[in-house]
Amino acid sequence: MDVSQYLDIFIDESKEHLQNLNTQILNLEQDAENMDTINEIFRAAHSLKGMAGTMGYKRMQTLTHDMENVFSEVRNNTVKVDSSMIDLLFGCLDALEEYVAQIQETADEGTNDNEPLIKALNNILESKGQDKPKEEPKSEPVKDEEKKEEKPESTALPEKWKEIKIGDTEQHVINEAAADGIKAYGLTVFIQESCLLKAARAFLVFKALEEHGEVIVSVPSAQDIEDEKFDNDFSVVILSESPLDKIIAATKYVSEIHDCVGGEIVPTPKEESKVTDIVKADGNAAESKEPVGGVPAPKAPGSEKKAVAKPVVNRTVRVDIEKLDVLMNLVSELIISKNSLVSVAATEVGGSNSAFNEQIEYLESVTTNLHESVMKVRMVPIESVVNKFPRMVRDLSKKLGKKMELYMTGEETELDRTVVDEIGDPLMHLLRNSADHGIESEEERIARGKSDTGSIFLNAYQDGNNVVIEVRDDGNGIDVEAVKRKGIERGIITEEQAEAMSEKEAIDLLFLPSFSTAKAVTDVSGRGVGLDVVKSKIEALSGEIETKTKLGEGSTFTIRLPLTLAIIQALMVNVGDEKYAISLGLIQTIESIPVSDIKKVQGKEVIHLRGNVIPLVRLRDVLDIQSEEENKPEMVVLIAKKGDRLAGLVVDELIGQMEIVIKSMGKFVGKSKLISGATILGNGEVALILDANSLI
Amino acid sequence: MDDITIIREKTQFIKIKMADEMYGIDIKYIDNIVRMQHITRVPKAPYYIKGVINLRGEVIPVFSLRLKMGLEEIDENKAFRIIILKVEGDNVGIIVDEVKEVVNLFTDEIQKPYHEANSGIPNFVTGVGKEGDNLISILDINEVLSEKVL
Secondary structure (H helix, E strand, C coil), X not given: CCCHHHHHHHHHHHXXXXXXXXXXXXXXXXXXXXXXXXXXXXXXXXXXXHHHHHHCCHHHHHHHHHHHHHHHXXXXXXXXXXXXXXXXXXXXXXXXXXXXXXXXXXXXXXXXXXXXXXXXXXXXXXXXXXXXXXXXXXXXXXXXXXXXXXXXXXXXXXXXXXXCCXXXXXXXXXXXXXXXXXXXXEEEEEECCCCCCHHHHHXXXXXXXXXXXXXXXXXXXXXXXXXXXXXXXXXXXXXXXXXXXHHHHHHHCCCCEEEEEEEEECCCXXXXXXXXXXXXCCCCHHHHCCCCCCCCCCCHHHHHHHHHHCCCCCCCCCCCHHHHXXXXXXXXXXXXXXHHHXXXXXXXXXXXXXXXXXXXXXXXXXXXXXXXXXXXXXXXECHHHHCCHHHHHHHHHHXXXXXXXXXXXXXXXXXXXXXXXXXXXXXXXXXXXXXXXXXXXXXXXXXXXXCCCEEEEEEEEEECCEEEXXXXXXXXXXXXXXXXXXXXXXXXXXXXXXXXXXXXXXXXXXXXXXXXXXXXXXXXXXXXXXXXXXXXXXXXXXXXEEEEEECCCEEEEEEEEECCCXXXXXXEEEECCEXXXXXXXXXXXXXXXXXXXXXXXXXXXXXXECCEEEEEEEHHHHCCCCCCCCCCCEEEEEEEEECCEEEEEXXXXXXXXXXXXXECCCCXXXXXXXXXXXXXXXXXXXXXXXXXXXXX | CCCCCCCCCEEEEEEEEECCXXXXXXXXXXXXXXXXCCCECCCCCCCCEEEEEXXXXXXXXXXXXXXXXXCCCCCCCCCCEEEEEEECCEEEEEEXXXXXXXXXXXXXXXXXXXXXXXXXXXXXXXXXXXXXXXXXXXXXXXXXXXXXXX
């Protein structure tokens, strides 16, 4: 069987299982006795083995098989979990990840047998499972086989296909097919209880079946199966020229299929009358499944229990990110053309036709909703990237010989998929940085009166139109003087400059290329290719990074990222005779301020507003606008907020709120922080998007 | 033996006029030629970038070839065109005084220009071709779009 088409599913699922194993083994390290954890590990390892086997990745299969044996021993309480075993298991997971990475690149698992790992695994079995080292490991495979052995006595598995209601049309098709020598078979396919993606498995079964013939009926309906609205089995009627056993074999070849039973459907209308009294075909197939007349339901109690114990799984569809990108682009186009329709309506038709305007308004609300929905589809929790960090911190802790713990909150915070994909590396780097440079050695910590275990915090939360991710540690903090000395040493700054530098400016030095304060180069936080890369990556995502530190108490890196990258609600303003867009998310209020209210503090213009002293930023000056300014008694001020800081942006005129599509301006325009992009207005003109963040 | 012919390679260039000189741009770089349109100024951009335009829904930067080559700016007139170049997948426009026509030049007739090495002056011209009695300076697009200025 050609399995290459399942490669993507295989890779995705393997990664999921591996992530799950990583998490669970971490749990196991904390609580070696937890049976739930052990069972979960066992299940994940077992599925992984099955999948690797199906795809023909023998080395991967062997390694997971041996891991599974060890888990089996743990589950039977013949082997105790200890730290060396945990290390070994993590080693195995790393090896498996390598296999998967290799497969992803070349569709081949490579030639690394990972002998030492396999040997070590077998050593555990031999040394500790004193009774029968070779016998025990078999216990799981045997279980598998037991299940298979049950198969011939089909009484154990209800032949639910017999319950399928065959309608007139189908009966007709069956009869006609019989005339051509094509047989109709009924099949019931049982999926393993542990299977997580039943719909995907069912899909593969259907694919396999369609190679042999045509599926004419399925219970539950194909739609319900796709939506995972079924227990662990489904039944189909297939028309095929192949013999029954061949079809069953093809079905079983799909991984995580527990079993498949079937028989021939005799092409007589009699069948129909026999089945008509069964009330199941339409709609709520799930409930009506067990108590069907005539057919024994030996599994009923079991499956009922299952239904209760099964976690609530969201019904999901996997979609290629590229398809979403296409969708997003189409929505962008739609919004641009809607904007031009709006501007045409405003000028030419000019409110004379109220029905037309009503439709335009309706169109606006539809496109806004459409855009929001597409955005939501693209949002994924950052969980998928931060999940690997506990394991990483644990490894770092061992490697560096420092005690430390990672505390994470807000893993469920959602961000655009593309941002989530990109943010992993910078976060990893910051965590490593904290672990390596931040957290002190145990003795040092005790001497300072801190607890001997260092803490690293990763907090994520949404703040308006931004998502904030904080990496905080309670370590040494940044030694600003040391940074300055290093800067002088490196020739980045002069002594005089260092003297005059504020703390913040000194910290900014850390983000310059080739600046590392670590006294020794370690393989943990690298050779100074660190923070500058972090910074440029975050800026590439239109985000920013801020550092706060207190010597001896720790430091905090705060990353601020825009929620979406493509379409934003913006406020359009006139400055001089140019139009600019400012993200509405940053604007707190819009004020009309008499010019006479401007005060001067240290030579800078400020206004006093509801108890706050707010510095003014005149966009005319910032944007180098030449044209003459009218002398108006009042000015329009946008109060923008970033974190806990406020600023008043002075503009000439407000145009209004608008949904805009952000377009990149390409690399030639230079890297002014002031302008974060451009957008196309309804009349086809280009307006620039002002990054108010950079002004505050 | 008579049927041996020497195959001479030809390259197509778009002939443009800047001030009173003729220049050629290899046609492989050219995506489109459009009339002057509203250009949105970009603050803080290099002085030779006039701004950005909307080309079929994409925002692309526009250079002034005059400013880039150290020529004086003149008032916009009807002959002005924006040549849209495609370089390494990015579109970029350059404003030229006038677009003439497409010319075919034999590759082996294009001569290296006289250029003083290490003079510190960037060289935007890779060669000089002959079209009848006229000379056409072939522009080095990558140099023109670099940050160097004359």
